[in-house]
Every structure is written in structure tokens, then in C-alpha cells.
């Protein structure tokens with residue numbers, strides 16, 4: 249894992265559209281995301297949380313300002329270069345899991361290893377190891393439809409971890425889960441930050457996730473209005 253800062257943004261703006269319908273979704277965001285901690289991104293609907301996560305994950309280019317991933321400026325990096333950076337550094341977790349329904353749990357994890365060109369023979373072992381870590385060893389041969397929401401989200405987290413990413417970006421990972429299950433998933437993400445040194449960034453509306461954040465960023469109208477660090481996580 250690189251020792252450089254995972255993500256640095258300097259005066260980043262994102263404008264959707266152009267002309268009279270142009271909309272500024274992000275306005276002058278400057279921040280640094282650190283490894284080994286879980287950063288929460290909170291804010292009202294439409295405040296720009298997903299847009300900011302997409303910029304961090306190299307899915308969306310900033311309209312202005314500088315973005316650096318592990319010390320490397322993204323300006324001037326072509327689409328292929330951005331895709332390579334994503335593959336090397338970023339794992340994504342989504343609200344609705346985005347698992348392949350026709351693949352078993354371990355195959356859903358292994359597919360991320362396949363993209364990373366891990367030899368076939370090792371894919372199953374690595375996928376099983378990750379599922380074991382998520383407490384899902386006995387569910388490895390099940391299809392997503394046979395898993396609970398929390399189990400599906402843990403498979404999705406195992407898949408996100410499969411490429412040994414330096415950061416995990418999660419968009420509303422607990423929104424579809426009941427309270428206790430959501431807290432369990434938030435705890436898992438917190439653990440990945442602290443035990444594996446991964447930079448975890450979680451967009452959430454879910455107040456139950458808040459205690460798991462080491463740092464809480466508040467966005468409003470595309471601007472960062474608050475940036476607080478917790479002394480100690482409650483987990």
C-alpha cells in the first residue's frame with residue numbers, strides 16, 4: 249500500500265450541464281482523506297455527497313480544482329489511466345449490493361480477482377478467505393437470493409476488498425438494512441479502516457452509522473460546512 253495521502257482535493261468544483269441549465273454540485277471543496285480511518289460524508293439530499301464520492305473514485309472528473317490520488321494529479325490522466333487507478337486503488341460498495349444474481353457468493357468475490365488477473369486456481373481460495381473474514385464461510389456456495397441483506401452487503405464488501413484496495417468508497421451501504429444489521433456493516437467497514445489501514449469513505453443518511461466514523465464531514469449546497477474528528481470511535 250502506498251504511504252502517500254490517498255486523496256487530496258484542492259478547491260474542487262463540479263458543474264453538471266452547461267449554459268443556463270448548468271448546476272454547480274460541488275463548490276470549492278478542499279480536503280485530504282487519510283488512510284486507516286473511516287470518514288463519514290453527511291449532508292442533506294442533493295448536497296453533493298455522491299458527486300464528491302464519484303470524484304474521489306475517479307468516476308467523475310472535477311470541472312475545476314485539483315484532485316490527487318496517492319500524490320498523482322488526475323488532471324491530464326486519460327480515461328484509461330483513470331480506470332487503471334480505480335482498479336489499483338479503489339473498492340466500491342453500493343446501497344443495493346450490486347451482486348450478480350446468477351453467481352454464488354464466492355464467485356461474486358472471485359470476479360473482482362479475475363479482473364485483477366489473479367490466477368484462476370487462487371481465486372477461490374482468496375474469495376473464501378475474504379468471505380471467512382466477513383463471517384460468511386458457510387454461505388460461500390449460496391446465491392444472493394439466498395442471503396439476507398446484511399449477508400449480501402458483506403459479500404459486496406468482500407468483493408470490494410478482493411483487489412486489496414487502498415480505499416473503500418461506500419455510498420449509503422446501510423440504507424437498505426435494518427438497524428442492527430446496518431450497525432454490523434458499519435462496524436465491518438470501521439474494522440477494515442483500522443485493521444487493514446484502508447481509507448474508508450462512507451456516504452450516509454443513517455444516524456446509526458455516525459458512531460463508527462473517525463471523522464465526519466458535512467456537505468451543504470456543494471460546500472464543506474463542517475469537518476470534525478472524533479477523539480475515539482465508540483466501537
Ligand SMILES: Nc1ncnc2c1ncn2[C@@H]1O[C@H](COP(=O)(O)OP(=O)(O)OP(=O)(O)O)[C@@H](O)[C@H]1O
Pocket residue numbers: 264265271273291292293294295296297298299300
Ligand atoms: N448527472 C447529473 N446531471 C445534472 N445534475 C445532477 C447530476 N447528478 C447529480 N445532479 C445534481 O447535483 C446535486 C448533487 O447530487 P448528488 O447526487 O451528489 O447529491 P447527494 O447529496 O448524494 O444526494 P442524495 O443524498 O439525495 O443521494 C443534486 O442537486 C442533483 O440533482
